[in-house]
Amino acid sequence: MKTLFTLVFILLSHTIFAAEQAEKIFAQLTPSLYQIKLIDKASGEKSSIGSGFQISADGIIATNYHVISSYARHPEKYRIEYLDYQGKSAQVDLVSVDVINDLALVKRQVDHDMPYFILSDKKPIKGEQLFALGNPHDLGMIVVPGTYNGLKKESFNERIHFTGSINSGMSGGPVVNKAEKVVGINVATSGNQIGFLVPHEKLVTLFTDYKNNPPTDIKQQMSAQLMANQNKLMSALLNNTWQSKELAGKAMIPIIDVPFIRCWGDSNADKKDALILAAIANCSLDENTYLSSHFFTGSVEIEFRYMQAKNLSDNKFYHLYQRQISRAGAGNRAGKDDVTEYQCHHDIITPASTAGSSQEIKNKSIFCTRAYKEFPGLFDVLYLGASIDKNQQALVSHFTLAGVSKKNALAFTGKFMEAVSWK
Amino acid sequence: MEVIKDTEHGCTATEPMTSNDLPSEQGEIIIEEITRNHKLLHRHRLKQSEISIGRGYHNDIILTDPHICPQHLSLSFSQGAWRLNDNNSVNGTVLEGSKSSNKDDHQQVINDGDVIVLGKSQLRILFSDHQVEDTIAFSPFESLIDFIRHPIAVFISIALFILIAGNISYLNQPTETNISQLFVSAFSMSLLFALWPAGVALVSHLTKHDPRILAQLGISFSFFILLWLSDLLEEIIAFNASSNSLLGLISTLVPIGLAFSLFWLNSYIGFHVSAKRRIVVALSITALLFGGTYLLQYSKKPEFNPHPQYNATIMAPRYLMAPSNNVETFLKQSDVLFEQANKAAQQD
Numbered sequence: 001m002k003t004l005f006t007l008v009f010i011l012l013s014h015t016i017f018a019a020e021q022a023e024k025i026f027a028q029l030t031p032s033l034y035q036i037k038l039i040d041k042a043s044g045e046k047s048s049i050g051s052g053f054q055i056s057a058d059g060i061i062a063t064n065y066h067v068i069s070s071y072a073r074h075p076e077k078y079r080i081e082y083l084d085y086q087g088k089s090a091q092v093d094l095v096s097v098d099v100i101n102d103l104a105l106v107k108r109q110v111d112h113d114m115p116y117f118i119l120s121d122k123k124p125i126k127g128e129q130l131f132a133l134g135n136p137h138d139l140g141m142i143v144v145p146g147t148y149n150g151l152k153k154e155s156f157n158e159r160i161h162f163t164g165s166i167n168s169g170m171s172g173g174p175v176v177n178k179a180e181k182v183v184g185i186n187v188a189t190s191g192n193q194i195g196f197l198v199p200h201e202k203l204v205t206l207f208t209d210y211k212n213n214p215p216t217d218i219k220q221q222m223s224a225q226l227m228a229n230q231n232k233l234m235s236a237l238l239n240n241t242w243q244s245k246e247l248a249g250k251a252m253i254p255i256i257d258v259p260f261i262r263c264w265g266d267s268n269a270d271k272k273d274a275l276i277l278a279a280i281a282n283c284s285l286d287e288n289t290y291l292s293s294h295f296f297t298g299s300v301e302i303e304f305r306y307m308q309a310k311n312l313s314d315n316k317f318y319h320l321y322q323r324q325i326s327r328a329g330a331g332n333r334a335g336k337d338d339v340t341e342y343q344c345h346h347d348i349i350t351p352a353s354t355a356g357s358s359q360e361i362k363n364k365s366i367f368c369t370r371a372y373k374e375f376p377g378l379f380d381v382l383y384l385g386a387s388i389d390k391n392q393q394a395l396v397s398h399f400t401l402a403g404v405s406k407k408n409a410l411a412f413t414g415k416f417m418e419a420v421s422w423k
Numbered sequence: 424m425e426v427i428k429d430t431e432h433g434c435t436a437t438e439p440m441t442s443n444d445l446p447s448e449q450g451e452i453i454i455e456e457i458t459r460n461h462k463l464l465h466r467h468r469l470k471q472s473e474i475s476i477g478r479g480y481h482n483d484i485i486l487t488d489p490h491i492c493p494q495h496l497s498l499s500f501s502q503g504a505w506r507l508n509d510n511n512s513v514n515g516t517v518l519e520g521s522k523s524s525n526k527d528d529h530q531q532v533i534n535d536g537d538v539i540v541l542g543k544s545q546l547r548i549l550f551s552d553h554q555v556e557d558t559i560a561f562s563p564f565e566s567l568i569d570f571i572r573h574p575i576a577v578f579i580s581i582a583l584f585i586l587i588a589g590n591i592s593y594l595n596q597p598t599e600t601n602i603s604q605l606f607v608s609a610f611s612m613s614l615l616f617a618l619w620p621a622g623v624a625l626v627s628h629l630t631k632h633d634p635r636i637l638a639q640l641g642i643s644f645s646f647f648i649l650l651w652l653s654d655l656l657e658e659i660i661a662f663n664a665s666s667n668s669l670l671g672l673i674s675t676l677v678p679i680g681l682a683f684s685l686f687w688l689n690s691y692i693g694f695h696v697s698a699k700r701r702i703v704v705a706l707s708i709t710a711l712l713f714g715g716t717y718l719l720q721y722s723k724k725p726e727f728n729p730h731p732q733y734n735a736t737i738m739a740p741r742y743l744m745a746p747s748n749n750v751e752t753f754l755k756q757s758d759v760l761f762e763q764a765n766k767a768a769q770q771d
Contacts, residue, residue, distance in 0.1 A: 275599065314739035319594040326735040334729065340767035342731035343760040347665040350747040362740075362747050364662075367757045368731035371764035373771055379764060388662075388737050406761045410754050417750045 029053075029180060032116050034082040035135045036063045036106070036172060037089075038070055041079060051134035051141075051173035051186070052082065052106065055207060057113040062203055063172030064187055065097050065104045069292050072097060072104070072218055073374075080106055085141065096210040099222050099289060100157055100229045100298075101202040102187050104172075105210055117174055119200050119207070120181035124148040130162065130177055132195070134170025134186055144170075148183070152196060156233060156260040156287060159196040160184045166195035223375045226289070226403055229298065230378065233285075234401075234408035237261075237300070242419055248279040248306040251395045252359065254419035261285055261300065276320060277308040288332060289403070295338040297378070297403030301331040304420075305396040314391045321394050325386050330370075331400030332380060337373065339380060344368035348388070351418045359421040362389035363397075367413065372403065381409040385420060395420070450500030453549040454484060457538070461547070462631060472500040476546070477510075490514050490542030498533065498548075505533040505548070516541045568692060571645060572638035580644035581613060587651050588612040619643055620689070627693035638692045646685035653677040661736040663745040665756075671734075683709045 032054040037046040050067030054060065061082065071078040071094060083089050092106040124130060125148070132144040146164020162175065166189045175184040175197050184197030215221040242254040248267075255263060263283035268274050282303040289298035305324070309317040330342075346366040354360050363385040372378040381404065385397040397420040401409060449472055456465040467484055475482045479493035486495075492512040499506050508530055509516040517540040518531050533539075535553050539546045570576060589609035593600060620639035628634040657674040664670045686705035690696065696704070 273598070275597070314741070316594050318737055318739045320597060322735055322737050323597075325737070327730075329730050336727035339729075340764050340771070341728050342733075343763045343767070344731050344733035345666040345756055345760060346734055347753055347756065348663070348743070348745055348747040349750060349753050352749050352751075355749075362743075364735075364737050365753055366733045366735065367753070367760065368733060369757070369760050369764050370731075371761070371768035373768045376765070376768070379761060382731055384733075384735075386735075386737055388743060389740050391739060406758070409761075410757060413757065414750055414754050417753070 029117065029133065029174075029176070030085045030141065032114070033133055033141055033173070034061055034084055035138075035141075036061070036067050036092075037081045037083060038068060038078050039081055041077060046081075047078065049135070049138055049169055050171040051169065053133070053172075053174040053182070054108075054114060054116040055119060055182070055203070056116055057110075059108040059110040059114065060095070060207070060210075061092065061106050061108060062174075062185065062207070063104050063106060064185065064198075065099050065102045066187075066290050067172045068094060068097075068104050068106065069290065072222070073292050075218075082106075082108055094218060096206060096215050097218055097221060097225075098202060098206045099225050099291065101198050101206075102290060103185065103198060103203055103206050105206065117176070118181045119204050120177060120179075120183045123199070124160075124177055124183050126150050128177065130164070130175050130183060132162065132164055132166055132170065132173060132175045132186055132197075134166075134173025136167035136169040138169055142170075146175075146193075146195065151199070154259045154262060154286070156236070156285060157229075158199055158202075159187070160199055162195040162197050163193050164195055165189075165193060219374060222291075223378075226297065226375055226378055227405065229289070230404045230408060233298070233300070234404055234412060238408070238411055238415065242415070244419065246423060247281055247304055247395070248308075250308075250393060250423050251304070251306050252419075252421045252423050253281065253304045253397065254416065255281075255283065256302075260287075261302075275310060275312055276317065277310060279306045280304070291338070294333055294335045296332045296334070297372075297380075299332045299400070299402045302399040302416075303396070304398070305394075307394040307396070309392040312392070317392060317394075321386070325384055325396055328366075328382060328384050328398060328400075330380055330382065330402075332402035334370075334380065339370045339372055342368040342370045342382070349385070349417065351421065353418040354421040359423065360389075361387050361395065361421045363417075363420075364388050365417065369409065375403075377405055378403045379406060379409060380404075381413070383413055383416065385417065387422075390422075395422070450505060451551045452498070452500075452505060453551065453553070455547040455549065456484075456486070457545050457547050459543075459545060461538075461545075474498040476541070484546075486542070486544055488542040488544040491544065495541055496539070507531045507533055507539065512541070514542050562691075564688065564691060568638050568642065568688075571641035572635070573641075574637065577637055577641040577644070580641055580648060581617075583648055584616065584644050585609045585613050587648065591651075613644075616644070616647055623689045623693050630694065632694055635692050639689060642688050642692060643685065646681060646688075650678055650681050650685075653681055658736055658738065659742050659744075661734055662738045662742060665745075665748075666734065679709060679713055682712060 034052045036050045036052040038048045039045070040047045047070065048067065050063055052061040052063035055062050065072070068080055071080050080092050080094060081089050082092050090108060092108045094104065095107050096105040097103065128148045130146055130148050132146060133141065135141050144164050146162050149161040149163050152159040152161045162184065166186050170186045173186045174182045175186060177183050183200050185203060186195065187198050188196040236258055237256055241257045243257050244252050245255045247253045261283050263281060265281050267279040268277065280303065284302065285300040288296045291297055307321060344366060346364060348362065349365040350360060350362050366384040368382040369379045380402045382400045383398065387395040399416060401412060449470060451470050452474065454467045454469065455463055457463055469483060474484065475494065475497045476484045476486065477493050477495040478486060478491045492510065494510050495512045496507060496509045496516050499508060507516065507518060518533065519538040519540060520536060533548050535550045537548050539548065589605045592608045593605055617640065620643035624634040624636040624639045656677065660670050660674040683705050686708045687701060690701045690704050
């Protein structure tokens, strides 16, 4: 009984302590917190909102790229404004972005030096209590306590896993430790107390780069970041081992051995009335890069499908098989202003790696690509290989890559095509 | 063209006929009652020097058109020529195609081939020495048509059509099917396709031609089968040829040629028209069919298509005839696509 009391007391005192601390943190940091609004010039009304926080005495405010993405892509249509704790509003300028880590820096006019958030110089430890600040759903500034749970597993671009409620509108708000130093930036949520933060190092890098060499053109800066990121991603994909794995005991498919590509499987073995037995393996990169609400890039999707006819004539099997491959689509969302239409070609291909052996496969190979209109040198590509050498069996190998250079796309396509075969 | 008309005199006036002096000369004349499209209704051969035409029953040629007067006009032969004489009719008489220089209000010389328009009716005047067109020899199609319109041939072509239609619906069913279902759908398909030859036969019947329904059925179904075969051919070519092959383009022309031939034969069987007109009609229907289909597809095409358009035709290995390429050549060809995409991006 005594132990129980002690436990209850400890728990109580802990929450009271946390609440007190949250209050104190909030009071001290409020003057450097802002709501960031995107105002549509024509209507004069706000089109999106987020949070931001000042990180220098001379008025540099950090926020998320996705909060101001509309301005970054169409500066003629919008303007960015801040709203401070006293209810004052003024226009700010966009000075630098990091599209890959979803960060942006805007600058406000200041008359004198102002208080600002200090960026932490060390990482938090697992279980450490953190406080997320922001303005959810335009309800006013709030503080949310939560726990640091390390970096998100299997991510290509690092994100902090934060256990605590992050809601829309808090995007771009800072997350501080008890010492009131910034350790992350609110960026996304998976609901149910699972939030994701951009680690503070990314902001430190962006801020230092800005101070040393401020970018002259935001679009060029974005273009260079996308190009560098796809190079990093594609070289990770191309240089790691491609494990050859069996699919349904009949085909050999490549599984790229990197933690950020995750694979899932499915089959219709339970459906007795299906005319075709199908086993599917698909692997994809869980994250992508947000460019605007209708334009995403940086995604990777790979899919393999083994099919076997059950009591079907060859003609009918191939007829149904053709339907399976006739509607492949892009892996990322993009619109008319972002990309061109796809250009495609097809041919009958036997990869040299297994030609002449018992594993030899003959594919009808289809390759399509479309170019990015604002980011020259970047393409979305789609490949579809359909085996055409067995009467009652088929293997579909398919992938899409978004926002890659021609060189990387061709290198990946070549390696992929050679890696697929019969068992 | 000249209007011979006098409205002051009503045609009801029973003016005694000004008969010619003497039936000393006898002319021979052929009068054809024709429709406005110059289709023959009746033909009269008359051997007399005075011919009366009108609605009254005493006339030599009695017309029922209510716009014609009881004694509308008369034709008279004298001095080796036929003359037209309008009896002050209400709606007048027009002589078309007349080369006559006689500007007499009531009398005009008629030439061979002239058309008289009275009321809403038309008469064509021909003389016995009228030049007729050359005899048309049977074309080689005639023996083909004779073969195809044989009931057994018609039956076989329809049966073959049903078989093909059944096979196609079998291939397209994603679930298991039974024979009777397939037969019903194939049979209704053949009924639907039979509407075309039936329609052509009906039109030729309505336009006073021989319907020749069996010949139309036989020809149409044979061509439907040929069109399906051309589809199969097109599919095999699309499967085998790579995307930059010309064969694919050529194979799309085959069904157009077949459709044109079908329409040409339909019109050959059903209608007696000049060769030039037949080609024009067949060409227009073909253009309407394929142009219409193209327009329909074009109008449905979105301004921007986010989905790739590629040819996914695959067939069982036994249809594969083309040799396969290696990955390097494929990548080299892909290289060109990037250039095209870049160009498209710069255009906007």
